[in-house]
Amino acid sequence: MSPSATHTHDEHALVAHHFENLEQQRGANLLGMWLFLSSEVLFFGGIFTAYAMMRFSSTNNGFALGSSQLNAVVGGINTAVLLTSSLTMALAVWAAQTKHRRLLQLFLSLTLAFGLAFLVFKGFEWYHEYEVSLVPGPTFGSKLAEKGDGTVIPAETVKTMQMFFVFYFSITGLHALHMVVGLAVLAVQLVLCLQSDFGVRDYGPIEVFGLYWHFVDVVWIYVFPLLYLMRA
Amino acid sequence: MAHKPISPVTYGFIYVLLLLLTALTVYLATQGHLGVWEIPVALGIATAKTVLVGLYFMHLIHSNRLTILIVLAGVLFLVIMVMLTLTDYWTRSWLTSPQVSGAPSITQPLRAGHGSSGDGRS
Numbered sequence: 001m002s003p004s005a006t007h008t009h010d011e012h013a014l015v016a017h018h019f020e021n022l023e024q025q026r027g028a029n030l031l032g033m034w035l036f037l038s039s040e041v042l043f044f045g046g047i048f049t050a051y052a053m054m055r056f057s058s059t060n061n062g063f064a065l066g067s068s069q070l071n072a073v074v075g076g077i078n079t080a081v082l083l084t085s086s087l088t089m090a091l092a093v094w095a096a097q098t099k100h101r102r103l104l105q106l107f108l109s110l111t112l113a114f115g116l117a118f119l120v121f122k123g124f125e126w127y128h129e130y131e132v133s134l135v136p137g138p139t140f141g142s143k144l145a146e147k148g149d150g151t152v153i154p155a156e157t158v159k160t161m162q163m164f165f166v167f168y169f170s171i172t173g174l175h176a177l178h179m180v181v182g183l184a185v186l187a188v189q190l191v192l193c194l195q196s197d198f199g200v201r202d203y204g205p206i207e208v209f210g211l212y213w214h215f216v217d218v219v220w221i222y223v224f225p226l227l228y229l230m231r232a
Numbered sequence: 233m234a235h236k237p238i239s240p241v242t243y244g245f246i247y248v249l250l251l252l253l254t255a256l257t258v259y260l261a262t263q264g265h266l267g268v269w270e271i272p273v274a275l276g277i278a279t280a281k282t283v284l285v286g287l288y289f290m291h292l293i294h295s296n297r298l299t300i301l302i303v304l305a306g307v308l309f310l311v312i313m314v315m316l317t318l319t320d321y322w323t324r325s326w327l328t329s330p331q332v333s334g335a336p337s338i339t340q341p342l343r344a345g346h347g348s349s350g351d352g353r354s
Contacts, residue, residue, distance in 0.1 A: 027296075030299065031298065031299060031302070034299050034302045034303065035302055037306070038302050038303065038305060038306030039306070041306040041307065041309075041310050042306065042309055042310060042313070045309075045310040045313055045314065046313070048314070049313055049314050049317050049318075052314065052317075052318060053317055053318065053321050056318060056321055056322065057321050072258050072261055072262050073258060073262070075258075076254055076255070076257075076258040079254050080251055080254055083247065083250045083251060083254065084247070086247075086285065086289055087243060087244070087247040087289075089289070090238075090243045090288070090289045091240055091243060093237075094237050094238065094239075094240055094243070097237040098237060207291075210289075210290075211290055214285055214286075214289045214290045215290075217285060217289075218282050218285055218286070221278050221281045221282055221285070222275075222278050222282070224254075224257075224278070225257060225261070225274035225275060225277070225278050228261070229257060229258070229260075229261035229270075229274045230261075230270060230271055230274060231261060231270070232266070232267060232268075232270045232271075
């Protein structure tokens with residue numbers, strides 16, 4: 001089939017020369033993102049495996065005690081904020097597919113706002129943990145005794161709690177890094193949507209970015225129970 | 233995507249389900265006393281949420297087989313990594329056979345000088 005038979009006039013400017021048509025180009029871009037996300041599964045999987053291994057092979061309850069220091073309700077609210085940003089992202093893709101330019105701008109802005117809100121919440125949480133000496137280091141746990149019931153935590157258990165918090169800061173830090181990268185790409189796409197008909201003339205780039213954003217959400221869906229909810 | 237876009241109503245319904253599952257998992261972890269079931273239940277709920285996000289938000293429900301293959305390959309290799317690592321750590325203490333004299337113990341690192349010492353004079 002000759003290119004002129006498969007391209008409409010509009011499509012021609014959007015399709016790179018090595019693709020037959022827009023449909024094929026979108027499919028290839030999506031597949032590329034899925035391949036990247038598949039490798040990201042193993043990137044986060046590595047640190048989750050290390051976490052599970054240390055937790056199973058530890059002989060005291062330091063991991064559960066470390067988990068109890070985190071506020072599950074605050075973590076749950078932050079999970080809801082991130083899920084909301086995933087919803088608005090899905091709606092942004094829908095708006096791009098159905099060529100609603102104003103709605104696309106609105107939903108991308110909301111996604112950006114909820115993503116930023118998540119990072120701000122996370123920042124406050126980290127600051128709180130810094131204040132109560134839960135950052136691994138020489139003063140780690142120096143304020144644990146103030147928490148009340150007078151029970152003394154054995155030194156070995158405090159060491160395991162430090163290990164838990166090493167994982168906590170590594171995992172949430174890597175996740176936050178992915179959020180920052182996502183927010184940067186999102187900001188660029190939003191500016192392009194505000195300035196031009198980017199997104200409505202071809203929803204491909206919005207859909208591909210949406211996959212990344214939902215993936216970062218999925219990572220948090222596992223981070224949340226692994227760090228906040230395993231207290232027994 | 234050759235399919236009709238998923239409607240905003242469907243997205244809203246999935247979103248409400250995701251929020252309910254989040255509330256449920258927080259409730260079970262803080263108020264419920266599940267004992268040994270705590271970890272499997274929390275991970276089960278997380279997996280249910282992941283499936284919802286994947287199928288609807290990430291459009292896997294309308295994706296072609298090649299995409300599904302790539303997703304399953306990622307999951308398969310994750311399962312291999314986790315399962316093989318954990319079976320190792322889980323079963324190490326089962327080895328109660330007597331040590332062969334002179335063989336290094338599996339629970340202790342090799343002594344210095346036993347392996348490569350690296351002074352280059354051998």
